[in-house]
Amino acid sequence: MKKIFFFAAALLLGSFAFAQEAQQEAQPEYGYKQTGFQKGPKVGGYIIGGYKYSDKDGANGGPGFTCRLIRLYADGTIFDDFKYRLQLQVNGANPHTKDFYLEWAKYKAFSVKMGQFKRAFTFENPMNPWDVGVGDYSFLVQKFAGMGDRLGEANMGGRDLGVQIQGDFLPIGDDQHTLLHYQLGLWNGQGINANDKDKKKDIIGTLQVQPIKGLKVGVFGWAGNWIDGTGGNWARERVSAGVFYDKDNWTVRAEYAATVGAETRQNGNQTADALYLTVGVPVRDWFKVYAKWDEYRGAANAATAHDMYSVCANFRLHKNLNFQLEYRHHEDQVFAAAGHAPGYNEFWFLTYVRF
Structure with missing residues (x-):
């Protein structure tokens, strides 16, 4: 209940801040016969597929040829004030709705x-797969933002059902870029296409500072819970901090996340954390190379560390066409504890096309 009161207070404060400005602006004529003031819907989609080789014990060189994503979307605006979006994922055994919002x-x-x-947790989670720079999201996003959560939740694509307020304000500098960005959301906590299973709600928020254009420093927080298929109640209390620089096609992105509070004490679960660093260097307008270090520690110690080192070449021949060649080396101590070699290698070749 305290979370709901806190969210409502923030919503009310934001509404009062802009009430006077809204009264001073001319309004379009509303009515059920009004058909103007509309743009779209714009309809499109993209496909990501390719080939993956692995020498990991038991992988049998696979998975081989694969389709990572096929997505279709439609978006548009009404009165220039309302934006809507629908996105479907149609590959795999269970095509489903990924996004729908107003x-x-x-x-x-x-x-x-x-x-x-998308949940407003970490810089990387809200990013489009085209913009991540390598073949998949970091361990940090997968385990802490809901893409195969560390608590056992299925891959929800970092998404949930809820309501969120957000904004950018305080323009500074000669370019008048905004200094502050905030997001605060109230969520069911059960992921996509699922109703709430209790009376509680997750609250997720971020505050980001942009001292110079293109450089953002942010902190993120998540307090909530998840109900599993047997009715088990799992606390999710997490924090993250990071830095994100993206300007003139140069990219530096680094983030750290950890469990806190009740999530570190429930049912034998231990403190977990994750860290990654991604650097993208433009060589040509159509050729950019990324290097990445990615680490997840299931119990925040060396014995549970899974490190991945990656070099990925992107051949972006067109805004809507990209070829990606990536080498990955893993050092997985949990895999080693099960009697396997900790180190293994992967080669990924992915194609991206958008229409």
């Missing part, structure tokens, strides 16, 4: 989004 985005400093969309 956002009131009249003001840059305060907008409201409701539906199913």
Whole structure:
């Protein structure tokens, strides 16, 4: 209940901040016969597929040729104030809805989004797969943001059902870039296409500072719970901090996340943490190379560390066409404790096409 009161207070404060400005602006004529003031829907999609080789014990060189993603989407605006989006994932055994939301985005400093969309936890989670730079999201995002959660939740694509307020404000510098960005959301806590299973809600938020254009420093927090298929109640209390630089096609992204509070004490679970560093260097306008160090520690110690070192070449011949060649080396101590060699290698070749 305290979470709901806190969220409602923030929502009310934001509404008051822009009430006067809203009254001063001319409004379009509303009515059920109104058909103007609409853009879209814009319909599109993309496909990510390729070939993956692994010398990991038991992998049999696989998985071989694979389709990572096929997604279709439609988005548009009404009155320039309301934005909507629908995104479907159609590959695999269970095609499903990935995103659906309506956002009131009249003001840059305060907008409201409701539906199913990405959780505001970490810099990397909200990113489109095209922009991550390597063949998959980091261990940190997978284990802490809901892409195969450390507690056992299935891959929800980092998404949930909820409502979120967000905005950018305080323009500074000659370029008048905004200094502060915030997001605060209230969520079911059960992931995509699923109803709430208790009366509680997750609250997830971030505050980010942009001292110079292109450089962001942010902190993220998550307090909530997840109900598993047997009715077990698992606390999710997590924090993250990171830095993100992206300008003139140069990229540096680094983040750290850890469990805190009740999540470190429930049912024998121990403190877990994760860290990654990604650097992207443009060689040509169409050729960019990424290097990445990625680590997840299931009990926040060396005995449970899984490290991955990666070099990935991106051949971006067109905005809608990319070829990706990646080498990955793993050192997995949990895999070694099961009697296997800790080190193994992977080669990924992925193709990206958008239409």
